[in-house]
Structure formats: structure tokens, C-alpha cells
Amino acid sequence: MKIKRRDFLKGAAGCGVLAAVGQPANAEAKKKERLPGALGFLYDSTLCIGCQACMVGCKKANEMPVESSDLLPIWENPRDLSAKTLNVIKKFESGTGTNKDQETDGFAFVKRQCMHCVDPGCVSACPVSAMRKNPDTGVVTYNKDACIGCRYCQIACPFNIPKFQWDSAFPQIVKCQLCSHLLPKGEIPACCSSCPTGATVFGPTSELMAEAQRRQQMEPGKYYDYPVSSLDSGKNFSQKAASYVPQIYGENEVGGTQVLMLAGVPFSKLGLPELPEKSYASTAETIQHTIYKGMIAPIVVLAGLYYFVNRSQKDKD
Amino acid sequence: MRCRESGFDKIPGGVSRRDFLKVCTATAVYMGLPASFGPKIAAAATTAKKRPPVIWLSGQECTGCTETLLRATHPTVEHLILDLIALDYSETLNTGAGHQAEEYRAKSIEENKGKFILVVEGSIPVKDGGIYCKVAGKPVLEILKETAPKAAAVVAIGSCAAWGGVPSAGPNPTGATPAYKILEGTGIPVINIPGCPPNGYNFLSTVLYYVTFKKLPELDEKLRPKFAYGRLLHENCERRPHFDAGRFAEQFGDEGHRMGYCLYKLGCKGPETFNNCSTLRFNDMGTWPVNTGHPCFGCSEEGVGFNIPLHTPAEVKNITPSAVQTPITVDHGGGGSTGAVALAAGVAGAAIGAGIVALKKIDQTEKKQD
């Protein structure tokens, strides 16, 4: 094909611009920090007795329909989170499954629900801001009036939390919203208020972090006071401290979460994924902002293209 | 009412045949045996050549365990017991006293060597040579040590005899010790029937089992008969659905308490206490602490009763988690049905086929065009 050398060089330069623009440059999105008023709860798997009162409380408080399981045809056990279940207790079992909070021949419980991330993938993903992070409490809520049902939030959540109403002609996304309809009334999330042992305890994330660290220092086997329902409820239960895994899950995972977890068995055994410290949202947003910041690059490219196209038409005429 | 001729001679205690059979059948059922064993037990109980002798020793006890046996009224089991077994010695029920009672005890032990059942009620102090409990001038520790080797079996009735009970609560100044510990290493079979007091039928059933089958019922690692102590109270409690649904009484007299909700938050030790109070109940009237609105305090469980404070929450002992709880990994389906896979394969095959055909045609057409 006949290309003039000048045109070829111009084209190559253009490609170079595209290539440079294709790499995430140094316009890093600033790492999001925990909001000062961030709310969440601390779930301690070693205190959890698998009573599932939190599942019942959640269904009641959020007016969710019952969901039966095909494990047994009873109402008490949905198999997993779903469009009808915002919060589920699952059990880990190994070998004979007789020792609580032990990895071999043991069992442990885990509570799964939205982690209310510091830098949520779902909030970054949603094209219409249906997933929104409250600027004060940091609670991640869902707005069905904005939602277009594209389900990108489901792709973007590293914990697979948002669920979709596949069987509805007018479907919504469904997930735990930290009972944000109760918080303005001064009440606490239903899973926290129904937990009898204090395994799920509500409070500001900064204080929950301090509480989690206090528990990591405890001597296994000794009795300690554990707060019940919320950190400031004034109610305590004296319980034996278990041997904790030296990790507070949610402290750093994908930028941190407002819901923190402690356990006596490795978190990977409880189905919680191993995640890097950098949130994927910050990676994606860095790329987007680098390329499109102020729409400068597109406009420059457009101007350049206009020039080339115009010239090609002139050559013709 | 006419009494039919029955196969039972000498029904003890003046009890009607119907009531007697009822008790024996109930006893069989409490032990987890089929109801058809009832008549067998009844036959054994009434045809024994000689009633099995029982020596009942008292250590540091409040006599509650004796009382629990005497409190039954439907039917009047105290007669039944006292006529079923030859209670040769009991400090509470002896007709005689003093030297006379002691002589009779010694005689009975000699006559029935190797055949009598030794019941121990109350714990045995061992500190300072056991001087904190003496009968007839002798420490009970010594009495037990000399009597037990001559017995066929030892039944430790009540928490005190089974693991120490109240007298052993910290700091245990008298060194109160359960019977089985005193008799450790002697090879003498010991059965523990803890409780404060235990249900009378637990004791009765054990004795009747022994009389009928000439062996002890299956025991757990704490020497307790499994038919009574094999399950946590929590597993059979009538308020369990409230526990499972997260409905709790938070304070005595509050809404939840009045509604009869679970007492876990008030410190109920049901989740860590092995006993059958929740099913067998007491006083022949179906009462037990929880259904009167007071949490169980684990009176029969070593380490719990008289040790963990009343309102401290129990450590929930799940032997294994319920089979209906969801595992970590769940299969959600979504895989292809045979039809779907076939359709996709068919379309893919057709596309590839069409491509090959197109290539051939292009080849032909190209050759024609050249």
C-alpha cells in the first residue's frame, strides 16, 4: 500500500500516544481511608454458637421472605446468601468435627454479609450510583430507583455479596445495608441486637478495631468480659477466650472494610478470600482518571483526528 | 374392680398390678429400652428369691437424694423401693439407731458379701484424715474404704457423691471428694448418678436394670448411665425453638421472660449440662427449673454447678454442629443441561462446517476466476 512517509510517521506518533495512554501512568487515585464516623460490626467466630438468631432477626427487621433449603425442607436454612437472605451463618467442618474453633477434627462458624468496604468495588462499578457509600457512616446502600440491573456490582464485589432477583420480571439487587433504616432511629442492626453471645457486636469501626486488638492479646482459656449487642450497651458476658488466628480480617483487605472479623481457624477455611491491600476499584479508577482526567486527552485526540480527516477529504477534492 | 389373675406374685408395696406394670414399663422407657421390657423387669422384681440388699452410706450430704426418692407419690414408690430392695442400712430410714444399727450393718455386710449394692450419698472429706465427717466415731472415709471392697457395685447418688457437689465448691476446706476417686484403682464398679438432687427415677431405673439383667447399664466416661446423662439439656429443652430463633429473656420479669423465651441470656447452663431434667422432669408433675422460669445452673455437671456463677452464660457444647447448617462451599448449580450443551455443540459444529464448506467454495470460485 502506498503511504507517504510523512503520513506514516504521523500515524506512528499517534500510535505512540495511544500506547502511552494505555498504561496506567502516575495519576494514582489516592488511597481511600476509613471515614471517622465509619460504622460496622465485629464478628467473632470463636464466640459464635451457630444459633442463627442473627439470621432470624435480619429477616424480621428487613421484611425478607422465608427461604427454605433443599438440605432439609425447613425454613431455617437457606443454603447461602441470596435475593431472599441478607445474612447467613455457615459452618466449617473437618474430620470428626468435634472441637470448636480448631482446624483439625474441628468446626467453626462464619457469618457472611456485606463487608461495607472502605473502597467498595460495587460503588466504583455502578454506572448510575445505585450503590452508594454514605459520606458519614460509610454504610453502602442500594437505591432501586437508580439501578438499571446491569449487575456490574456483582462482578466487582470480591466477596460475591450483591445478589439479584433472577426470577422477577422487575428485579432488584439485594444485599445487607447494615439496617440503615434503623440507624437514624437510634437502633442498631438486627444481627447485633439478636446475638446472645456478643459474637456480633456493633460500633464505630475505629472502636471495633481496638476491641479486636484487645481480643488478640487475650490469654486463651481465661475468662474475660465481652460486650454484647454493641460496644456501648453496658452489657457484658464473661466467656472463655479462644485461641485466635493472628489476623483481623477486614483490616487491610482490598483497602479495608468496616465489618471486621476474628476467628480461631484460618479465614480461608471459612470461605473468606485472600485479598491484596490495594482495592481493585483504585486500580480501575487510576486508569480511568489517567486517561480521561478532565476529558483532556479525548479532546486533544479528537482535534487531531478532525485535522487528519479534514485533510484526507481535501486531498480527495 | 376385679383383679385379673396375673403372673405376678407378691406385688410389693400394696400397689395395684396396673400401677406396678406402669412403673416398670415407664422405668424401661426411661432407660431407652423398648416398652416390652416392662413386664420383664416386673417379673424380675417380683420373682427374685431374695431381694438385693442395699447398704446406704451417708457422707457430707443434705439428705436431699434420699428425700428425692421418697417424694414420689404416683404411685407411692417409696413403698416400692423399700419392698423391692432390702435396705439394710440407711441413716435416714433406719428404724433402729446407735450400736444396734451399726451391728446390723456389719452383719448384713458379712452375710451379703459380694452381693449387696453400696449406695453412697454425699461427698467424702479427706483432709486431716477425714475427721470432718464421722459416723459412730469413725471417719466416713474409712467406712467407705472398708465397705466398698465387699460390695457388688457402688452407686454414688447425687452430685456430692458423684463429683463433690456443694461441699467441694472452692476453696473446698474439707477436701470433699467423690466416691469414685476414693475407690480409684480398686476395680470396684462405680456408677455416678449426679444431680442436686437427681431425679429419683434415674436411681430406680439403674437399680432395676441391675436386678433384671444382672449387669450395669451403659455408662459414659464420667461413669454416668447414658440413658439419663447422654444428652445435653439444651438438646431436649422445650424452649429450644426460642433459642434457635433468637428470642431471649433479658431480665427476670421482662416481656421475654413473661413470654417464656429462652433463658440463655440469664445464664441457663442447659447448653453444657448433661441430664434428663428437660424430658423426665420432677415430682411426677413435669416441673423443672426452666419451665418455672429460672435458668438451669448445672447442678449435676462437674465444673459447672457450684462453680460457674448463676447468671454467667453457659459455654454451649455442641458435640457436632447440626447437620442442617450450610457448609462453607455450596453447589449453586447453573451448569448446562444436556440440551443446552448439545445445542451449543451443534451450533459450533454447524459454524465450523459452514466455514469448511465456504473455504472449499472459495477455492473453487477462485480457480474459476483465475
Place this chain on the structure above:
Amino acid sequence: MSEAKPVGGKVFTGPFLFFLVITLIGIYFLAKRFMFGIGAVSNMNDGFAWGIWITYDVVVGTAFACGGYSMALLVYVFNNGEYHPLVRPALLASMFGYTLAGVSVFIDIGRYWHIYNVFLPWFTNFNSVLLEVALCIAAYIAVLWIEFSPTFIEASTGTKSKVNKLLIFFIALGILLPTMHQSSLGSVMILAGNKLSPLWWTPALPLIFLISAITMGYTVVIFESTLSALGLKRPFETDILAKLSLVIPILLVIFLVVRFGDLLMRGQFGLAFSGDLQGNMFLLENILHIVPLVILASATNRKNAKMLFLSACCLMLGGLLFRFNTYLIGFNPGEGWNYFPAIGEQFITYTIISAEILLYMIFVKKLPVLESHGQAKV
């Protein structure tokens, strides 16, 4: 300018009727989807929230519709007027491809009655890659129809329209917009994070997707030109395609260098040989890119219609597999989640494809799209 004419001839041919039947079956399943929900026809689930409707109809569909984009780059930026005859059919395919991709989006999203929310400033989230994709594609569909308008005008008025300044602006836009959204279709999967296999997850995804899209554009031009000629019994445009197809091996080299360079830099190359499904699909995807590279490196092959078509098919499959791998096969939400498209779900995709073929057939026969006989050579 172009000497394009309607091809004429019967519309209701055998193939036409075949695709019509498929379209009608698909419409039945579409009705089911809208009446009873997505779950009534599809196997998509909370683990695999996107299935073949997004992966094929939107992502692969728009890639296959990059003919207009790639030709515009060549003709208007690199100033090669000799490829002009290929522009209108490429535009037509792009127009249909993108419009039907838009229709597929409407079918796939759950709350389709809110679709205009992406244009409302109080809802738009400019951090979202998907928003940019949506707005760009919407704008591009408009641009494509505008770019194609000279054809409509020619058909109705009989006169050739003059290219004016406004059209130049839209042509420029028509090059900018696909650059933006085809790369962003790669950025979309960055948020999948740990759920996407390291064989495909990389911050360089937008660049890789862009190079692939441009390559696909030329590939599709060859594919559709050959099929058109075969189906409409016209001469092959081998001469012009021979010159065009030189671009492809060059682009493929760039693609593979970036792809493997990135993979090696991240130290994930070993996964390709793990023997599991993802590893094997990665190998297949790259074989499907390397084979056409080898074939088209030879000038003799580039002058051979059969070799051109074979390479085009390989590359179309390669591009398809690359996108399927990035969005579906390389995606693993965790244990216990499976996905294979259900029958109704597949039919809806086949309907979209059939509809495009039907519309293409109608348009080339009724509108001045293809060059008339004898004008294919330069």
C-alpha cells in the same frame, strides 16, 4: 466517490428464511424473559452475573463491529482512499453490530426501564468504567447512523451527497469513540480482581483490548467481504484485500508482544501450562492469533482468497475466544458456582446474530452499499 449500487435480487432466499425462523424462535424466548424475568430463560446466577449476552452480544459483537472503525482509521487518518469501496459495507456491519449490541444490553439488564438513567447527571457516576462504555457506545451508535446517512440519502434522492464539515466532525468522533470504549471494555474486567485469572487480569487490559479491537476490524472486513461475494455471487475483492491484510500481521505482532510482555512482567506465564481449562483456553486463544500471523506474513497467501478467509476465520475465533476468556472462562467467582448458557439464553443470542444477517441481506440488496461489478479493483 463510490460507485455503489443496490445489489438487487430476491430478498426471501433460502438462507434468509432460515435465519428468519431462528429469529422467530428467539422472539418467543425474549417474550419469556420479559414476562417472567431473566432467570426464566437464562442460567446466569449470582456467581456468574454476566453470561453470553454480555460476553458475546455486547463485547464480541462490538468487536466484530469494528470494521467501520478500522476502515475509518485507514482511509481517513492514514489517507488511503483506495480502500474506499470497503468503507460502506464495513459501516453497515458496524451500524448493525453496534445497534444490536445496544439492543442486547437492553435485553440483558434487569431494570431496562431505567436505562436512560445513564444520561441523567444526578445519577451518573464518573468513576464507573461501565458508564463510560455505555455513553460512548450510545454516542457511537448515533454517529454510525449519521455516517451511514449519505447512503440513505443517495438511495432516496439518487444524488451523491457531498461530504461537509459536519460529517467530518462525526467521522472524527467515529474514530475517537471506539478507541475509548473498546479499550474500556477491557478496563471493565479490572474490577473483577481476584476473580479473574492472572492470565487475563492486568492493568494493561485496556491497551490489549484496543489493539485486539483494531485488528478485529480489519479481520471482519475480510470475512464479510468474502462471504458477501460468495453469497451474492460477486467477484472476490482479493486485490484490495491483499493490500489491506498486510496491516493484520503487524498488528498481531504488536498484540502478542504486549500480551506476552505483560504476562512475563507479572510472572504469570506458567499458568498457561497448568493443564486446566483456563490454561488450555489461553493456549488455544494464542494459537488462533499466531496461525493467521504466520499465514498472512506471506505475500502469496495474502493474494489468495481462501487463505485470506481462513486467516480471517481463525482471527475472528481468536478474538472471540480472547473476550470469552476475559469475561467468562477466566472468571471464577469461587467454588460451587457454575455457568453454561441455557437453551433459551442461547437462542436469544442466535436471534441477535440472525437479525443482523437478515438486516444486512436486506440493506445490501435495497440500498447502495456495495460497489457495482467491475469496480472492485483499484
